[in-house]
Amino acid sequence: MTVAPHRTDAPQAATGRAVAPALARPDKVATRRDELARAALRTLAERGYANTSLREIAQHSEFSHGVLHYYFADKTELITYCVKLYKQRCVRRYDDVGTGATGPDDLIERFLTALLVSMREDSHEQRLWYDLRVQSLFEPSFRSEVAGIDAALRDMVWRILVRYGELAQRSVVVDAATAYALFDGVFSHAVQRHLAGAEGVEEQLGEQIRLLMPRLLDGAGS
Amino acid sequence: MTVAPHRTDAPQAATGRAVAPALARPDKVATRRDELARAALRTLAERGYANTSLREIAQHSEFSHGVLHYYFADKTELITYCVKLYKQRCVRRYDDVGTGATGPDDLIERFLTALLVSMREDSHEQRLWYDLRVQSLFEPSFRSEVAGIDAALRDMVWRILVRYGELAQRSVVVDAATAYALFDGVFSHAVQRHLAGAEGVEEQLGEQIRLLMPRLLDGAGS
DNA sequence: AGAAAGTCTTGACGACTGTCAAGGGTTGCT
DNA sequence: AGCAACCCTTGACAGTCGTCAAGACTTTCT
Numbered sequence: 001m002t003v004a005p006h007r008t009d010a011p012q013a014a015t016g017r018a019v020a021p022a023l024a025r026p027d028k029v030a031t032r033r034d035e036l037a038r039a040a041l042r043t044l045a046e047r048g049y050a051n052t053s054l055r056e057i058a059q060h061s062e063f064s065h066g067v068l069h070y071y072f073a074d075k076t077e078l079i080t081y082c083v084k085l086y087k088q089r090c091v092r093r094y095d096d097v098g099t100g101a102t103g104p105d106d107l108i109e110r111f112l113t114a115l116l117v118s119m120r121e122d123s124h125e126q127r128l129w130y131d132l133r134v135q136s137l138f139e140p141s142f143r144s145e146v147a148g149i150d151a152a153l154r155d156m157v158w159r160i161l162v163r164y165g166e167l168a169q170r171s172v173v174v175d176a177a178t179a180y181a182l183f184d185g186v187f188s189h190a191v192q193r194h195l196a197g198a199e200g201v202e203e204q205l206g207e208q209i210r211l212l213m214p215r216l217l218d219g220a221g222s
Numbered sequence: 223m224t225v226a227p228h229r230t231d232a233p234q235a236a237t238g239r240a241v242a243p244a245l246a247r248p249d250k251v252a253t254r255r256d257e258l259a260r261a262a263l264r265t266l267a268e269r270g271y272a273n274t275s276l277r278e279i280a281q282h283s284e285f286s287h288g289v290l291h292y293y294f295a296d297k298t299e300l301i302t303y304c305v306k307l308y309k310q311r312c313v314r315r316y317d318d319v320g321t322g323a324t325g326p327d328d329l330i331e332r333f334l335t336a337l338l339v340s341m342r343e344d345s346h347e348q349r350l351w352y353d354l355r356v357q358s359l360f361e362p363s364f365r366s367e368v369a370g371i372d373a374a375l376r377d378m379v380w381r382i383l384v385r386y387g388e389l390a391q392r393s394v395v396v397d398a399a400t401a402y403a404l405f406d407g408v409f410s411h412a413v414q415r416h417l418a419g420a421e422g423v424e425e426q427l428g429e430q431i432r433l434l435m436p437r438l439l440d441g442a443g444s
Numbered sequence: 445a446g447a448a449a450g451t452c453t454t455g456a457c458g459a460c461t462g463t464c465a466a467g468g469g470t471t472g473c474t
Numbered sequence: 475a476g477c478a479a480c481c482c483t484t485g486a487c488a489g490t491c492g493t494c495a496a497g498a499c500t501t502t503c504t
Contacts, residue, residue: 185407
């Protein structure tokens with residue numbers, strides 16, 4: 001008969017002890033939440049949002065289904081937390097694409113390598129991201145979180161493209177939103193083909209990226 | 223005690239009468255199926271695939287929920303039929319974009335107008351299409367139908383782009399898949415912003431299309 | 445050691461899902 | 475008219491869903 005730490009208002013910082021009702025180890029709570037969210041992420045990536053139940057998420061963890069309502073108020077909060085957790089990872093892979101590049105062509109190859117790794121290793125997470133992004137068009141629950149990830153991805157693309165322009169000593173002719181939309185279209189279609197088991201997807205994506213990037217800079221392409 | 227026309231193997235052509243078991247009016251059956259599928263389409267476009275039940279679909283029609291299993295074997299067949307029905311409409315709007323254009327710039331404006339009409343009037347159908355396309359990444363049920371629509375959209379984009387190249391007397395430098403991915407990315411992001419209630423979406427999409435199209439042709443852009 | 449708080453499991457609830465059988469109207473044919 | 479096929483409704487089924495209460499086990503504190 002205790003109060004579950006559903007609403008962990010500030011579990012990781014500040015006051016240090018038990019600001020939320022009945023909260024002994026805020027760090028442990030955060031750890032558990034991450035653990036459960038990771039199990040949820042696995043399940044969602046495998047089955048999709050429409051086919052994932054809380055019991056199934058619990059089966060992918062080492063706990064029973066009841067514990068989910070101990071750490072999360074409801075399903076929406078769990079999935080929202082999942083999306084936040086996903087957000088932290090997905091952008092990080094592209095952090096050093098721009099910083100370590102020696103020239104424009106090298107940057108393209110580094111960018112492409114990162115994209116290919118994402119496609120190879122995280123294709124299931126990718127389709128989950130596409131899934132949740134579409135879900136946010138129907139229910140406003142995740143809308144703000146999805147918008148946050150979208151903005152982060154847009155900024156990531158924008159940083160890389162600006163750096164590419166610097167290295168090529170040419171100016172970028174599209175804005176951040178347009179660049180993100182273009183790369184998102186190309187990459188998501190590649191992921192789609194990859195998941196369908198198509199052949200030559202990586203080479204095709206490489207050609208597309210190598211063709212697209214110079215054309216986003218001022219002057220004649222290629 | 224009759225056999226429902228679930229498996230209408232060839233209801234609309236050929237033998238003319240009762241090739242499927244107990245099938246008196248194949249045209250009427252097709253009409254009803256279309257009617258129910260349209261109700262399903264409305265419901266799906268409004269609520270999304272994950273939140274749409276057969277009972278809710280029936281409520282958007284003038285029949286009760288049982289009739290759905292009289293005309294469709296199961297939910298999957300109904301939704302598959304929906305997707306087919308959607309396919310027929312969505313591409314048709316762009317049929318005369320290329321044929322009636324007087325010059326490259328005119329073609330761009332005609333293409334853009336069609337895109338804006340789709341976004342304004344069919345934004346809910348658009349998000350449904352994005353929804354079902356992602357669903358097909360998780361369950362193989364609709365996969366072939368979705369692939370068919372994807373191919374139709376790709377060809378539509380390709381026809382317009384080739385015609386644009388002809389009018390501009392320059393050659394296209396991307397293949398059909400790449401062109402479709404680029405336009406799909408730009409347009410889907412525009413629909414996303416439109417559904418979020420953003421301002422200036424139409425102008426932004428216009429700038430994006432006008433900037434993108436010349437850069438898909440050979441030679442210096444803009 | 446005993447009390448209290450934290451953590452997790454179990455089992456149940458009401459609601460909802462897809463599916464289907466039974467039956468009542470309705471229509472068309474002979 | 476009478477029969478049979480067709481069309482549709484109703485109501486139920488087994489299952490699953492999110493949610494939550496009750497309690498058992500564990501840990502921490504005094």
